[in-house]
Amino acid sequence: MANAIFSTWNNKVLDGRYNGTTYSAEEVGLPLTYGEDKEFKAIFGWNGIVLTDDSSNIVSLAADYFRTVALIACGECNVGYNGVHLIKTILDNLVAGTAVPADIARLKECIEGVSINTKCSFCSSAVKPIADCLRYFSAEFEAAAEEHAAYEPSNGLLNVTAPCIEACPIHQDVPGYIGHIKNHNYDEAINLIKRNNPLPGCTGRACMAFCEKNCIRNEIDAPVSIRKLKRVAYDFGTPNELVVEKKKKDEVAIIGAGPAGIAAAKRLLSLGYNVVAYDLNNVCGGMMNDGIPSYRLPREIIKADFDEMIALGAEYRVSTPVRDIEDISSHYKATIICTGAYASKSNGIEGWTEGENDMLQGVRYLKSINNKKTMELKNSVLVVGGGNTAIDCARTALRAGSRDVTIIYRRSRAEMPANAEEIDEAEIEGVKLDLLALPVKIEVEENGIKKVTCQKMQLGEPDESGRRRPVPVPGSEYVINCDMILSAIGEKPDVSFLNNKVELTDWGTIKVDKNGATSMKGVFAAGDCVNGPASIVEAMASGKRAAIGAVMYLDGKTTVSNEKEEVFEPFHKEFLKHNLDNTYNYARERQHARMIDRNVLLDNFNEVEQVLTKKQAVQEADRCLKCYKVILVTRN
Amino acid sequence: MINLTIDDRTVSVEKNATILQAAEKLNIKIPTLCYNEEMAPIGSCRICVVEAIKGGESLIVSACNTGVEEGMKVYTKSEKAIEARKFAVKILYSENPSVKLIRDLAEEYGVVEDINVRKSECIHCERCVHACRDVVGQNAIVLTTCGLSYGNDAPSLKWDFDKCIACGTCAFVCPTGAVKMHDHDGVRTLLTPESKQDFTLKKCVSCGSYFMPEVQAQYLMKKTELPADKFDQCMNCR
Known part of the structure; x- marks a missing residue:
């Protein structure tokens, strides 16, 4: 395990340079290794400096780091842009051996000026490690100003994020x-x-x-x-216009033309592979097409994004359901499953008759309406659930002509997984919310009206998801009448076409390793069928990873080719943090x-x-x- | 109302007031450059900085765009505030020594050194950008900023002359004289830091004097839906 001999990370100064003390990653508050126990030598970033040995040339590190800072300094404020460029010039002169001793005092003045007085917090926080340099490595900087010798570059790896x-x-x-x-x-x-x-x-x-x-x-x-x-x-x-180099390499099959599939397709195309994608629908888009109503996402927008992939050379075979995974995987060297999460979870309501008596899974309802199938108009609709599917069902029902639409959710509004703006929109449009309530039983009357017995709930202790668990309030049952009930309490993958040939997780999703590989050789999986119902952008990230996994498999490589990703992965939590220094509020x-x-x-x-x-x-x-x-x- | 002290004097102001507005109430002068009371604060020149103490923490903030807080202690002339302001002046002075306003500030704050002499009078304060966007509503000026792979070496101001109506608001609000406008021989010339644009002026059909740029008349005609002949005469002859 690597230990640090010096650190100023997060304003915590640990200096063992002169007494031989070393500090663990925990004491420093920053990982000192990456990948499989590979060690960092020096970390030089917005929040301080960490050194694991005394062989780094601190002046080179500072100049190399600051050159990128100067590229980002935008020019919207006087002190930030001009101050940063003055600092950059001095640091460049120091490593080139052209600085003079007076430059050190000037550097100090600029850093002090920039660190307290900028419009946003980028420049003021970016000078922090340089300020640390002058404080703890003044001898090295003064020597650089006097020696007039050019320094070797640090050859470090840079990352810019936010x-x-x-x-x-x-x-x-x-x-x-x-x-x-x-x-x-x-x-x-x-x-x-x-x-x-x-x-x-x-x-x-x-x-x-x-x-x-x-x-x-x-x-x-x-x-x-x-x-x-x-x-x-x-x-x-x-x-x-996007262009890809056509190398006519192997063909890769993708099952499912949704977000995960398109992301995988694009990555494969850009690496010179040919792509054949299968989808059971007659249009591309997957859940974006079936689940997201057109008032939120017009169909021509989806089409335009997919048309671009087709122009790049991807072949989309729509209206082609895959009955068995081996029908595809046996014909291609690599296959990526991106079939999404289309099956609905069971809602456990007594008397639920799926597909009959106007009781329907929300996703099926949305799919029917979104694909312009006509449905019998129902005046009062009850939607069970609190996620985006529930909101989409309710707003779709209003547009389909229903006049009395209620969403029933077992927790309170704050716990609803749906996007807050979407909930507001739904309410403005006239959707009613029945919160802290759970339907438990449905009775169908002879005239078709459903009597739904609901139970009032209250919030108890937080569960595994961190949200407060709903607990029934004894004796609080009440009855709602409605013409139609939609169940939108979550989806899971439909894995019937795998015919038990691919290993699943306990949650019914496809089991994959970190490269997206399934238990079947040459078969990868990505998107909602792996993660459970998530979002477009998460599916895309997953699709991209699986595409890289498939390429590694086809090329016979075992290590991730993206070195930068591996090196900076340990810093993810640190990158996510907000460093608001109140210079601008x-x-x-x-x-x-x-x-x-x-x-x-x-x-x-x-x-x-x-x-x-x-x-x-x-x-x-x-x-x-x-x-x-x-x-x-x-x-x- | 919010109560705070500025230079140890108590003042009570509206909830959404800025430190600069509170100081004005006490007649305490804080130097400004990019601030214009008719517009939302920009915060780019960093001249109006003061020391603000809130919750025991001392911060340097720009007075023009920092909101007041209950119990806040503001010092406009503390050593820390003066040092921060002096650095901002110094930077401005080194970049734009030809601007009189900046030379005066430099003198006031005892700045003598010329680090890097540049010819331009533009300090990229964005006053013209905000005025054109938020007051005129034309959004014709942009401060092209820098960024990774943006391909700009330095920030620069660009005018979109398809949108510009030659009203001259930019020249009027410019604190340094970097944007200039003058009328001569039936032409209005707009001099920006990086370009020169001429606009034809309309001649009054009655008295023969030039009174309005053609583009402005076109713009008003479209906006007001009045017939073209309403724009044939100057204000005096109408």
Whole structure:
């Protein structure tokens, strides 16, 4: 195990350089190893310096680190941009051997000035390790100013990230494209988004936006509307046409044309593999098409994203159900299963008759309506569940003509897994919420009306998920009448086509290793069929990983080719943290998109949320605090 | 109302007031550059910084865009505040020594050193950007900032002359004179830090004097849906 001889990480100074003391990773508060016990030599980042031996040249580390900082300094404030560039020049002169002793005092002055007085917190936090250098390594810096000798570069590995980038499963460069939007450069914004996102249109409209949940502005006022800004880039920008090098390598099969499938397809195409994708539906999109109503995600947006993959050379065989996994896997060297989570969990309500008497799984209901199958109109609809599927069912029912729609959920509003904005939207549209209540029994009357006995609940101790467990209130039963009941309490993968040939987990999902490989040779899996029902963006991340796993398998490699990912993986938690230093705490209102008129809203499935205007987009982009974190590591 | 002290004097202000507004109430002068009371604060010049003590912690904050808090103690002339402000002035002075306003500030704060002389008068304070966007509503000016792989070596101001209506608000709000506008021989010339643009002026059909840029008349015509002949005469002849 590597130990540190010196650390200033997170303002905790540990200095064993002169007395031989060493400090463990726990004492430092930062991992000192990566991968399978490979050691870091020096860590030089936004939050301090950590050294595991005394052989590092601290001046080179500082100059190499700061060159990247200077590239990010945006120029929106006087002190940040100009101060950072003065510091960079001095550090460059120090390693080039062209500095003079007076530069050290000047460096000190610049660092002090920048560290306390910048508009956002990027520059002020980025100078921290340089300030530590001058404090604890002044002899080395003074020597560099006097010796006039050029120093060897540190040859370190650099990473630039931010709390939002880390929270995003596919690591979109959020401050990067927001900066482009602020510069009115929509084309570059969408190009940057598309670099690692094969569904720019869909995620601009229907993403869980984990980035917004970890936006530093949550601590000041409200998060930056990152998802809506992505839509701005998509709607207003014209991206460069994607091109891939066609190498005519092996063909890889993908089962399922959803988000995981498209992400896997894009990664495979970009690596020169041919892709054949199978889907039982007659259109591409998977759950985006079947589960997300068109008022939230118009069908032409899904189509456009998939058309791009087809233009890149992917072959989509739609309306082709796979009955047995070996029908496919035996014909291809590698197969990736991306079949999603389409089967519904049983709801345990007494008297439930699935598919009969107007009792239906929510996903089946959505699929029917979204694929324009006509359904008999029901006036009063009861939706069981509190997730996005429940909300989608309720809002869809309103648009289908139902006038009395209620969502019944066993916990309180704060515990609802659905997106808070979606819940608000549903309520504005007239959906009623019956919270802290659980349906336990259904009786069907002769006229078709369902009498649903419900039980009032109260919140008890937190369960494994961290949410407070609902506990029945004795003697609180009451009855609701309705014409239709939709069950939307969660989905699980439909694995019937695997015919027990592939190992599953205890939760009924497909078991995979860290590269996405299943128990069957050459067969990989990704997305909801592995993770259980999750989100578009998580499915994409998983699809990408499985594609890399498949490529490694085809190339006969055993180690992950992405060195950078392996090296910086231990720092993930540290990257996610908010380092709000209070240099800037001015609240500015989050911009809201225009919604179509509520009066005409419910007659149709037209898109509800409109794109932010260009002016709003610039104002919103202006709220981004660019919490970039730069880190440089060297290894033994 | 929120109670705080500034330079040890007590003041009570509205909940959403800024430190700068509270100081104005006490007639305490804090130097500003990018701040314009008609617009939302920008916070780019870093001249108006003060020392604020909240919860026992001393912070340097910009007075123009930091909200007041109950019990906050603000010092506008403490050593820490003056040092921070002096550095901001020094940086400005080294980059834009030709601007009189900045030379005056430099003199006031005893800054003498010229680190890096640059010709431009533009300090990238974004006043014009915000004025065009939030006051005029045209959003025609952009401060192109830097970033990883943005391909810009330095921040620069760009005018979108398809959107510009030659109203001159940018020149009016510019604190350093980096944006200039003047009318001559039936032409309005807008000089920006990096470009020069001429706009044809409309001639009054009655008195023959030039009174409004063509683009502005077009813009107003569209906005007000009035017929073209309503824009033929100057204000005096109408």
